[in-house]
Amino acid sequence: MSRRTGKPSYLLTPTGRPRRPGVRAVAGIAVAALVAGVVGALIGLAVGRPSETEARINELRAAEAERDARQIVELTALARRTGERLSPVVLAVTRAGEAGRAPDVAQVRQWQQTMRQLTEEFADPPSGGTATNVARGGLRSAVEQAAVAVDLAALAATGPAAASREQLALAARQADLAVATWSVAATQLDQINIDAGQGHQHVHLDGGEEHGAMTPDGAEEGSGG
Template identity: 40%
Template sequence: MPSSTTVRRLTAPVRPGAAAHGAFRRGLFAGVGAVLGLALVAALVGAGRTASADPPRQLADRIRAQEAARNAKQVKALTTQARDLATRLMPVLGQMETAMPHEGRAPRAAGAAEAGRWKAVTSAAVAALAHPPSGDTGYNVARSDFSAAVRALDGAVDSYRLALGAPPSLKKRLVAAAASQRDQGIDVWSIGATELDAVDVDAGLGHQHVFLQVAPDGQSLTPDDEPEGNHSR
C-alpha cells in the first residue's frame, strides 16, 4: 500500500506593519496625483482667463488708436478750412471796417456792388460750414463756433444791404445793427479759433492760429504767443 507524503507549504510570515505601509504608499500616490491634477486645472483656467482677457484689451487699444487718428484727420481738415475762410473773409472785413469803423472814425459808405461782393463771400462761408461731420467734443465746439460766426457776418451784410435802400430814419439803425452783427461774428470766431488752437495741440498738430486779424472791438480773444506748429508731435 503506497505511502502518502504530506507536503507542507512554507509561507513567509507577514510583518505587522507591511499592510499599513502599502496603504500609506497608495494614499501618497493618490494624493500627489490629485494635487498635480488640481495644479494642471488651475494652470489651464488661468491661461484661459489670460487669453480671454487679452483680446478685449487689444480691441480697446485699437479702437482708441483709430479714434485718435480720425480726430487728428478731422482737426487738420478743419484747421485748413478755417484758415482758408479767414483768408477770404479778411478783405471783406477790411472793407466793412471802412464802411462801419470803430473808434468813432468817419465812415465811407460802400455801394450796392461792393456789398454784393461781401454777400458772395459770407454766404459761401456759411455753406462751407453747414452740415458738419461729428467728431470729438473740442472739434465739434470749434466748428460750431466758426459756423455761428460766419452766420453772424452774413447777417451783418444783409443788414447793411438793407440800409442802402432804407430811408434816413431807418438807415442809421440798420447800419448800427450791421456793425454789431459784424463784431459779434468776429468775437465768436475768436472763440472758435482759441478752441481749435487747443484741439490742434491735443491732436499732435501743434499750435495753429486762425484768428481774424481785424480792428478789435475789445471783446475778441487773441492768439497766444506760441509759434505756429509748436508742441507738435
C-alpha cells in the same frame, strides 16, 4: 536554560530615520504641481485677455480717435481758408459803420456772394468728438453772424439814406460779434490741435484784438505738439 534574546538588529524597524517617499508619491506630487501650474496659467490668461465686448469697445475707441484726429486737421485747413476770405469782409463792414458811410452797392453784392459760399462750407458738418464739434459750431456761428452784418450793410447801401447810418452801426456791431465768436472757436481749435499732437495752430481773424476778441497766445506755429 538558555538566555532569551531579542530580534536581530536587521529585523528591527529603524525609529530615528524618516522614511523616503515612494516613487508613486513623488510622481503624484509632480503631477499635482503640473496640473496646478496649467490651471493657474489658464486662469491668468482668461483674466488678462479682454472679452469680445471689451475688444470691440477698444476697436471703436481707436477708430473714433483716428477719425477725430483727421477731422481736426481738416477743420483747421477749412478755418484757414475761411478766415482768409472772411477777415477783409468783416473789417470793411466795421470801418463802414465807424465812418457812417455806406459802401458801394456792387461791393456789398460781392460780399454777400462771398458769405453765401462760406456759409455753404459749414452747411453739412460731419459728426466728430465733442471738442471738435464745439470748435466747428463756433466757426459756423461766426460765419453766419458775419453774413447778417453784410446783409445789414446791404440795406444801408440800397435803402433810404435816413436809416443808413443806423443800419451801418448795427452792421459794425454784428461784425464785431462775429469776430469775437470766431476768436473763441479759434482758441478751442488751437487747443484740440495741441491735444492731438499737431501743435499750436492759430486761425484767428486779423484785427480781432481791436474789437475785444480773443487773440493768439503768441506760441510758435506747430510748437507744443
